[in-house]
Amino acid sequence: MNSYLIDPFEFCRNGGSLKGNASLSELNRLSAVCADQAGELKWEVTGTVNKRNQPELSLEVSGTVNLMCQRCLSPLVFDVDSETTVLVAKTEEQADEMEETLGNEDSVEVIVADGKINVLDLIEDEALLSLPLSSKHEVCPDSSMGELKNNIQSPFSVLGKLKKKE
Ligand SMILES: [Zn+2]
Numbered sequence: 001m002n003s004y005l006i007d008p009f010e011f012c013r014n015g016g017s018l019k020g021n022a023s024l025s026e027l028n029r030l031s032a033v034c035a036d037q038a039g040e041l042k043w044e045v046t047g048t049v050n051k052r053n054q055p056e057l058s059l060e061v062s063g064t065v066n067l068m069c070q071r072c073l074s075p076l077v078f079d080v081d082s083e084t085t086v087l088v089a090k091t092e093e094q095a096d097e098m099e100e101t102l103g104n105e106d107s108v109e110v111i112v113a114d115g116k117i118n119v120l121d122l123i124e125d126e127a128l129l130s131l132p133l134s135s136k137h138e139v140c141p142d143s144s145m146g147e148l149k150n151n152i153q154s155p156f157s158v159l160g161k162l163k164k165k166e
Helices: 008-013 028-032 092-102 119-130 143-150 155-165
Strands: 017-023 039-049 055-068 075-089 108-112
Touching: 008 039, 008 055, 008 075, 017 119, 028 119, 039 119, 055 119, 075 092, 075 119, 092 108
Parallel strands: 075 108
Antiparallel strands: 017 039, 039 055, 055 075
C-alpha cells in the first residue's frame, strides 16, 4: 500500500499538492461496505492558507465502486464524485473555534491533526461520506427476484422494529 504521509500544516503553508489513484483493495474501510474490491478512486489534494489564515486542504475524489442493491441484493455501480474542503486544527479547542467561524458553510469539515496524517485516510473518509445510506437500482435488473428477496428481512429493518418497541 502506498503511503501518503504529510504534515498538513507544512503542506498547506507550502501550497502543496498530491494526486494519485487508489485501488479499492488499498482502502479497507471503504471496501468493507462495498460489494467487492473492484474499482479505483482518482484523488487530488491541494493545500492552501485561507483568508482567515487557516490551513485548508481541498480534496477531490472520483471513481466507481460496486455497492450492493438493498432491494435485489445484486451489485450496483456507484459513481463517487466528491469535493470537499477540510480545515486543519492543531487542537480540539482550535477546531471548535474554527467551526464557529464557519457559520453555515456545510461543505467544510474541520479535522484535528497532531503530527502527520495519511492523505489516503482523508480520501477514504470522503468517499465513505459520499456513499448513499441505502443504495438501490432505479430499476432492478431482475425484478421478480427483487420481490422475492424483499420478503427477507434485512438486518436494518429488524433494528428499526427493535427501536420502535423501546
Ligand atoms: Zn436492485
